[in-house]
Amino acid sequence: MILRLTLALLCAAALAAQHSDTALKNPFQSPDDRVRGDTFFRSQCASCHGIDGKGGAGGPNLSTGNFRHASNDEGLFRVITKGVAGTSMPGFSMNGREIWQIVSFIRALSASRAVNVTGDAKAGREVFDANRCTNCHWLNGAGAPRGLDLSAIGHRLTPAEMMTALIDPSAEVAPEYWIWKATTKAGETLRGQRLNEDTFSLQILDNAGRLRSVAKADLREQSLEQRSPMPSFRDKLNGQQLNNLVAFLASLEGATK
Amino acid sequence: MKSAIFLLTAALSAQDANWTTYHGSYASTHHSSLTQITPANAKNLELKWTFQAQSLEKFEVTPLVVDGVMYITEAPNTVIALDPATGREFWIYEHKNPEVTYPCCGKINRGLAIHENTLFMGTLDGKLLAIDAITGQLRWEKVVVDFKEGYALTHAPLIIKDKVLMGTAGGELGIRGFLAAFDVKTGKEIWKFKTIPEPGEPGHETWKNDAWKHGGGPIWLTGSYDPVLNLTYWGVGNAGPDWNAKVRPGDNLYTSSVIALDADTGKLKWHFQFTPHDEWDWDAVQTPVLVDREWRGRPRKLLLWANRNGFFYLVDRATGEFLQGTPFVKLDWATGLDDKGRPMRVPGKIPTPQGTVIYPGVQGGTNWFAPSYSPKTDLFYLNVWDDYSSIYFAWDQEYEKGKWYAGGGIKAAVQSVRRDRLARRDPKTGYGAVRALNPSTGAKVWEYKMTDVSEGGIVTTAGNVLFSGNREGHFFALDATNGKLLWNLYLGGQTAASPMTYLVNGKQRVTIAVGHTLYTFGLRE
Numbered sequence: 001m002i003l004r005l006t007l008a009l010l011c012a013a014a015l016a017a018q019h020s021d022t023a024l025k026n027p028f029q030s031p032d033d034r035v036r037g038d039t040f041f042r043s044q045c046a047s048c049h050g051i052d053g054k055g056g057a058g059g060p061n062l063s064t065g066n067f068r069h070a071s072n073d074e075g076l077f078r079v080i081t082k083g084v085a086g087t088s089m090p091g092f093s094m095n096g097r098e099i100w101q102i103v104s105f106i107r108a109l110s111a112s113r114a115v116n117v118t119g120d121a122k123a124g125r126e127v128f129d130a131n132r133c134t135n136c137h138w139l140n141g142a143g144a145p146r147g148l149d150l151s152a153i154g155h156r157l158t159p160a161e162m163m164t165a166l167i168d169p170s171a172e173v174a175p176e177y178w179i180w181k182a183t184t185k186a187g188e189t190l191r192g193q194r195l196n197e198d199t200f201s202l203q204i205l206d207n208a209g210r211l212r213s214v215a216k217a218d219l220r221e222q223s224l225e226q227r228s229p230m231p232s233f234r235d236k237l238n239g240q241q242l243n244n245l246v247a248f249l250a251s252l253e254g255a256t257k
Numbered sequence: 258m259k260s261a262i263f264l265l266t267a268a269l270s271a272q273d274a275n276w277t278t279y280h281g282s283y284a285s286t287h288h289s290s291l292t293q294i295t296p297a298n299a300k301n302l303e304l305k306w307t308f309q310a311q312s313l314e315k316f317e318v319t320p321l322v323v324d325g326v327m328y329i330t331e332a333p334n335t336v337i338a339l340d341p342a343t344g345r346e347f348w349i350y351e352h353k354n355p356e357v358t359y360p361c362c363g364k365i366n367r368g369l370a371i372h373e374n375t376l377f378m379g380t381l382d383g384k385l386l387a388i389d390a391i392t393g394q395l396r397w398e399k400v401v402v403d404f405k406e407g408y409a410l411t412h413a414p415l416i417i418k419d420k421v422l423m424g425t426a427g428g429e430l431g432i433r434g435f436l437a438a439f440d441v442k443t444g445k446e447i448w449k450f451k452t453i454p455e456p457g458e459p460g461h462e463t464w465k466n467d468a469w470k471h472g473g474g475p476i477w478l479t480g481s482y483d484p485v486l487n488l489t490y491w492g493v494g495n496a497g498p499d500w501n502a503k504v505r506p507g508d509n510l511y512t513s514s515v516i517a518l519d520a521d522t523g524k525l526k527w528h529f530q531f532t533p534h535d536e537w538d539w540d541a542v543q544t545p546v547l548v549d550r551e552w553r554g555r556p557r558k559l560l561l562w563a564n565r566n567g568f569f570y571l572v573d574r575a576t577g578e579f580l581q582g583t584p585f586v587k588l589d590w591a592t593g594l595d596d597k598g599r600p601m602r603v604p605g606k607i608p609t610p611q612g613t614v615i616y617p618g619v620q621g622g623t624n625w626f627a628p629s630y631s632p633k634t635d636l637f638y639l640n641v642w643d644d645y646s647s648i649y650f651a652w653d654q655e656y657e658k659g660k661w662y663a664g665g666g667i668k669a670a671v672q673s674v675r676r677d678r679l680a681r682r683d684p685k686t687g688y689g690a691v692r693a694l695n696p697s698t699g700a701k702v703w704e705y706k707m708t709d710v711s712e713g714g715i716v717t718t719a720g721n722v723l724f725s726g727n728r729e730g731h732f733f734a735l736d737a738t739n740g741k742l743l744w745n746l747y748l749g750g751q752t753a754a755s756p757m758t759y760l761v762n763g764k765q766r767v768t769i770a771v772g773h774t775l776y777t778f779g780l781r782e
Contacts, residue, residue, distance in 0.1 A: 043654050047429070047499075047666040057619055057647055057669035058362075060676060081357075085313035086773075088362040088674050093405075093659055176681045196679045198729040199707045200745075224684070 026073040028100040037105030053109040065110030065155035110155045124248025152254025167234040170227035182222035274760035279413035283482040284547040287629035292720040293765035296736045299743035301781045306344035308775040316770040322759040333364040341761040348393030360409040361429040368413030379410025399444035424476025428494040431471035431662035448523030460510035468505035473497030474512045481545040494540035500608040501651045501664025508533040527577030539565040565621025569699045583699030586622035586643040608649035618647035627714030627755035636693040642710045645687030675751040703740035714755020726752030
């Protein structure tokens with residue numbers, strides 16, 4: 001009974017805290033709690049969010065540390081208990097401890113992945129700047145929007161994945177970064193990044209940095225190249241420089257975390 | 258109020274002017290005899306009015322229009338009476354659900370039934386409500402089921418004679434589904450058909466252990482009715498747990514089946530199981546389309562059924578005899594159907610701990626959104642998801658009351674419901690199309706191909722116009738004879754509802770729920 005009362009109070013405190021200025025902290029963050037959270041996640045969440053939390057047909061990727069409907073642990077608690085209107089995400093009728101344990105597990109999915117980093121982050125920053133990475137990438141409010149936002153890349157990719165992205169950038173590229181090319185019926189050649197598409201049109205960011213909407217009826221041909229526009233740094237940087245750059249990227253944990 | 262009643266009475270019009278059931282008719286053809294809108298004038302369609310829902314939940318309703326009043330539901334369980342000419346509200350009835358309810362896939366409701374001056378709605382907290390259609394006041398409410406065990410009532414009820422029929426969702430929460438009939442005046446239960454037979458009942462032999470106790474078999478889409486045969490037809494959903502099927506050996510009747518019940522008694526006349534031992538979550542929760550038509554030289558009472566499993570079926574609806582089944586999308590889990598309609602399965606095409614790629618994906622070749630049959634063109638129309646697959650996973654899971662009980666998961670490039678606002682997936686991962694099939698052969702006659710898939714239903718008219726909406730945000734009219742695009746308007750939100758059409762003040766209107774708005778269109782005057 002005491003346990004039930006405690007859990008009820010925790011739930012009540014969590015909900016009441018939505019109206020306070022200070023977000024409620026997760027009281028169940030031990031390794032055991034994360035293991036329990038993994039168990040609950042597997043049975044209640046994985047059908048939609050994937051057993052690795054990286055998303056599925058029904059639910060988004062929860063492993064990036066950025067959540068569309070929550071900015072902190074309390075927000076995650078609220079989403080799990082109340083669901084998200086207009087989506088398939090239902091509210092779950094689990095007790096407060098179980099939900100906090102799921103929150104712990106979700107947080108662990110996006111914990112800093114900077115393990116076994118051998119490079120020097122400060123030196124890596126110099127490599128980053130010298131190679132003008134922000135000509136294409138966005139970093140903490142500056143740069144160019146063409147490439148992946150690197151502001152919290154330390155949560156999204158492991159150091160090994162970063163290294164692969166640097167030396168073999170086309171190994172795995174999400175469709176939104178594929179190279180789009182087209183020729184209009186008037187003979188104009190278009191090239192850029194596909195931002196959005198429907199039956200009648202495409203919205204693109206062209207290589208000149210302009211947002212353009214293109215009617216498919218005006219195109220003679222179009223294609224998508226399943227490769228990254230990012231060059232490989234395999235032959236441009238030596239091993240130490242690459243390790244340093246990875247160390248710098250791994251240190252980027254974002255301001256919203 | 259007196260003047261409102263007078264207006265309602267004065268506006269009485271022909272049956273064809275109305276849309277009196279969720280599917281528009283007992284035969285559920287989603288076909289209207291209205292002819293004002295034609296391929297020649299569809300370019301003159303324009304917006305007449307909108308209704309803005311306050312709810313941010315998915316807007317899946319198909320309205321009713323009866324004698325000058327439109328009735329809709331807004332998620333989760335609000336009923337609204339509108340002027341179908343202007344969209345102005347007459348009254349609003351709001352049912353208060355508890356904080357926690359148990360719908361699998363959004364706090365949604367698909368619509369209402371009406372009998373004389375009483376409206377009926379199922380609720381997420383397991384109740385059937387009877388609401389006065391003139392005043393918007395509650396007449397009675399009946400607890401149909403304990404919702405805390407994972408049940409939710411989401412489909413529009415069906416009225417047959419003096420009964421209102423209601424089934425229950427919950428196939429992902431370890432329920433045992435049923436369809437029940439209640440007295441329209443009192444709410445008293447008249448009969449109940451359990452979709453998972455208990456020990457001693459016919460069909461229980463298809464469950465080899467205690468798995469039947471949480472075997473699923475939900476009903477979450479309105480059925481059809483043949484008054485001559487006095488049979489009512491309902492699609493039954495998936496077995497539970499969805500993907501870890503090794504814990505429920507056997508065919509698992511009556512999951513993923515159509516059941517034909519005596520409308521007076523609820524007794525099973527026949528059943529046909531589309532997907533025995535369903536391991537993919539392919540609910541047979543599609544619209545049962547009833548068509549009287551010749552097939553192979555003989556007049557037949559047909560049931561046309563495009564199933565989530567990717568096959569288009571013809572069934573004799575008097576006897577349940579399987580007549581024909583043909584794939585209508587890419588599928589790789591079966592090589593075909595045998596002479597009884599049983600799938601000839603491909604070994605290994607089952608969910609696994611490592612994941613297995615299977616066509617079609619979890620949402621199927623089509624799903625709950627309405628197809629249509631037009632007697633004018635003799636074509637069957639549906640929205641298909643083609644070249645579409647999912648990776649199906651299975652893992653062990655114990656049942657716990659009121660909790661998710663799916664025994665696996667899904668990954669797919671195509672989202673089950675629109676989540677991302679921008680669409681830029683690999684085009685090779687699937688596409689949507691409105692497709693017209695020859696009912697005799699299942700062969701494709703034409704298609705209107707779209708970049709993205711659609712959860713929009715279809716309505717066709719005797720004017721030979723087909724209306725549908727899609728996930729991209731478009732609402733459009735096609736020439737029902739050849740699929741040519743006649744008119745299109747970008748509305749922005751996704752369609753996850755089926756359109757309907759009606760007459761008001763002698764003018765044809767077409768209504769569709771898109772995003773969080775109900776739109777009504779008519780010809781420019």
